[in-house]
Amino acid sequence: MRQIRSDIFEVGAIDWDRRLFDELVPLPNGTSYNAYLIKGSEKTALIDTVDPAKTSVLFDNLETAGETKIDYVICNHAEQDHSGSIGFVLEKHPYAKVITNDKCKQMLMSLLKIDEQKFTVINDGQELSLGNKTLRFIFTPWVHWPETMSTYLVEDKILFSCDFFGSHLATSDLYIKNKELVLEGAKRYYAEIMMPFRGVIKTNIEKIEALDISIIAPSHGPLYDEPKFIIDAYKKWISDDVENKVVIAYVSMHGSTKLMVEHLVETLMEKGIGVEQFNLVGGDIGKLAIELVDAATVIIASPTVLAGAHPAAAYAAFLFNALRPKTKYISVIGSFGWGGRMLEQFRSILTNTKAEILEPVIIKGEPTSEDYTKLDKLADEIVNKHSNLK
Numbered sequence: 001m002r003q004i005r006s007d008i009f010e011v012g013a014i015d016w017d018r019r020l021f022d023e024l025v026p027l028p029n030g031t032s033y034n035a036y037l038i039k040g041s042e043k044t045a046l047i048d049t050v051d052p053a054k055t056s057v058l059f060d061n062l063e064t065a066g067e068t069k070i071d072y073v074i075c076n077h078a079e080q081d082h083s084g085s086i087g088f089v090l091e092k093h094p095y096a097k098v099i100t101n102d103k104c105k106q107m108l109m110s111l112l113k114i115d116e117q118k119f120t121v122i123n124d125g126q127e128l129s130l131g132n133k134t135l136r137f138i139f140t141p142w143v144h145w146p147e148t149m150s151t152y153l154v155e156d157k158i159l160f161s162c163d164f165f166g167s168h169l170a171t172s173d174l175y176i177k178n179k180e181l182v183l184e185g186a187k188r189y190y191a192e193i194m195m196p197f198r199g200v201i202k203t204n205i206e207k208i209e210a211l212d213i214s215i216i217a218p219s220h221g222p223l224y225d226e227p228k229f230i231i232d233a234y235k236k237w238i239s240d241d242v243e244n245k246v247v248i249a250y251v252s253m254h255g256s257t258k259l260m261v262e263h264l265v266e267t268l269m270e271k272g273i274g275v276e277q278f279n280l281v282g283g284d285i286g287k288l289a290i291e292l293v294d295a296a297t298v299i300i301a302s303p304t305v306l307a308g309a310h311p312a313a314a315y316a317a318f319l320f321n322a323l324r325p326k327t328k329y330i331s332v333i334g335s336f337g338w339g340g341r342m343l344e345q346f347r348s349i350l351t352n353t354k355a356e357i358l359e360p361v362i363i364k365g366e367p368t369s370e371d372y373t374k375l376d377k378l379a380d381e382i383v384n385k386h387s388n389l390k
């Protein structure tokens, strides 16, 4: 349990050991499921809960915070890492009401089988009095799911933003201390789950910027006592601006594709372009997602396997398509042994991107001097395109 103010407590759980989220997202630094207890003069509210695996930690922390009666459980987001303990809280506090929006209510009834009678549905901007404290609900859809909302504690100027502005980071710091580490965690978080919704996030930021905020208290990672720090980072990530950088995500079976990649990397570096060479085999896919946030160009490099793209490269293309980064240029390079349909496959996967496709370089076997010349032309084209970046 960590105290924020005399009557406001962080009562969630730090998950130091978790290494994978949603069976998909790597967590090199663990994570936390923050939950907040607000004791008003008349009513007590719990804002979000924790992953069901950590329910006992939540209950211990509530006891340490001296909680005797919870009147309201505010649910900002239906995903189970925040909602998964609501059922257990309701068992202990049968008169408590779950306060959330209608979309979230429907999800909780479906995902957690919470009885409809337990809910009080609120609208965007509606307020709930705890006596001397007031909670205002701000709908912030798509950070992360369509039902996500934030809760603003009016008197204390604290925004409880749930996934919005969160970072997968297990730390004993209540407030952000190591800015670099938190920024990377927050960027990783943005890249993996929020990047596809850039447009909506812009609207959400405008909405919360209208509030006077002294603290942003997300449900993952440390709190921000300088809200501008994370709001400005988000503004940069969601902007259309890209960096003079090429991400080359590659896999190579017998070395030919790797020779192509290394040549291209060297050439681009000589020409002053930043490069991230990312091996898709055994690499931290979250790191790749981070690089996709602001790279101007993405190259997928693959050999052929059974006449098609290597599955690791196809997975990278699938991820790229799902995450919808603001990449301006994209291309494919690779080597085949006896033919294949690699380019058609990539085209059929990359349906969401608006990036301009640069001429792919697909070669037979180990690269020849002519093949290296083709890669040099691709590098020249990238340099030319990047020279026009803002």
Ligand code: FEO
Pocket: 077, 079, 080, 081, 082, 144, 145, 163, 219, 220
């Ligand atoms: Fe932290 Fe979308 O849950």
